[in-house]
Amino acid sequence: MVTPWPSADAERLLAELVDHLDQQIPHAQGLRRELHRHPDLSGAERPTAERLRHALPNLRAHRVADTGFLVRVGPPGPSVAIRAELDGLPLVERTDVPWASTSDAMHACGHDVHMAALWALLQAARHVDLPVGLVGLFQPREEVQPSGAEDVVGSQLLLEHQVRAVIGGHVQPRVPSGVISTGSGAINAAADQFDITVHGQPGHGAYPHVALDPIPILASIVLGLQELVGRTVDPIHPAVISVGRIEAGTAHNIIPESGSLHGVIRTMHEADRTHLHAAIRRLAEHTAAARGAHADVGIIVGDPVLNNDRRLVQFVDPLLTHLGLPVAHEPFRSCGADDFSHYSRIAPILMMFVGTGGPAGGGRHRVGLHHPTFLPAEESIRHLALALAAGYVGGAQLAH
Secondary structure (H helix, E strand, O other): OOOOOOOOHHHHHHHHHHHHHHHHHHHHHHHHHHHHHOEEEEOOOOHHHHHHOOOOOOOOOOOOOOEEEEEEOOOOEEEEEEEOOOOOEEOOOOOOOOOOOOOOOOOOOOOOOOOHHHHHHHHHHHOOOOOOEEEEEOOOOOOOOOOHHHHHHHOOOOOOOOOOEEEEEEEEEEOOHHHHHEEOEEEEEEEEEEEEEEOOOOOOOOHHHHHOHHHHHHHHHHHHHHHHHHHHOOOOOOOEEEEEEEEEEEOOEEEEEEEEEEEEEOOOOOOHHHHHHHHHHHHHHHHOOOOOOOEEEEEEEOOEEEEHHHHHHHHHHHHHHHOOOOOOOOOOOOOOOOOOHHHHOOOOOOEEEEEEEEEOOHHOOOOOOOOOOOOOEEEEHHHHHHHHHHHHHHHHHOOO
């Protein structure tokens, strides 16, 4: 059984980190602006990685997952890894700050804040006698499949660094500003995708009786999908099916030969995940067959449920409180997803949500993540950096 260090030892280490961390925050704010101005899309993050490597002199960088890298501070042996994401999103920014993106990409998910906060912690850690190693992991491709986290895990680099815990943080506009949400167990859903293609018979729009129109069949499948969660999943189990794209036809008066729809599945329980995969396939195939058509169904299995480790929560929450950061009484849990969940295959994990919203999680940032005007305040860099420092100290207790 792992027990926490005496609180005075953990608090002393945390205080040393914070003293040096506060000296780095002004520089981290400037770095955040530079990263925000020049975002890179998933899989093309090398320029961002180069900026960060240049900003971390005298730390040896190890490339991972093609465009990502990691660095290490502290002694050899066991370590705690802290992850930040490198990639931006294919969005045109609509903010009015002088450091807005100069391209058709944007850091609309806060990854610029995450990178700046981790950079500040790494710089601070170089001036502290760490009890275990601190691995800074700058991960690519969080926003796409296949995910960067899967490749990092598959690279064995974290095992070579004897990583005993992995810590992550994410800005969250639905949590009040400065509040940190941890919570043990499931906090993010498993994320899968589905593609359904219905094959009919083409024809003239004026003679539907001699064709087999796939469009009304697709419509019936969409309506049926909306019933699957509400009528086949336990009501107290979070689950979502959403159709994001429908494609069919080329002209007003042509019945197409085929059409397709594409969507996502989010579940918090593995049994529900397995059930919905089978139910979607059965619904589509039988709905099409009942009308004389044929449906092809593909399920793309994505990230698993993100489960925070109970012990890490128990170690870290008191440290956050000691820093004066309020911990959410009711943890923020959502059907959002994050490939951070893959790291649980090699070590206990903890994802913390750092609030950027108003008193009720709204205010200036009510627009939310992935919105072209999403822009966390610069104070969120310090809030996140402090949370990551507490995460390192808590993880060090597990690793020591």
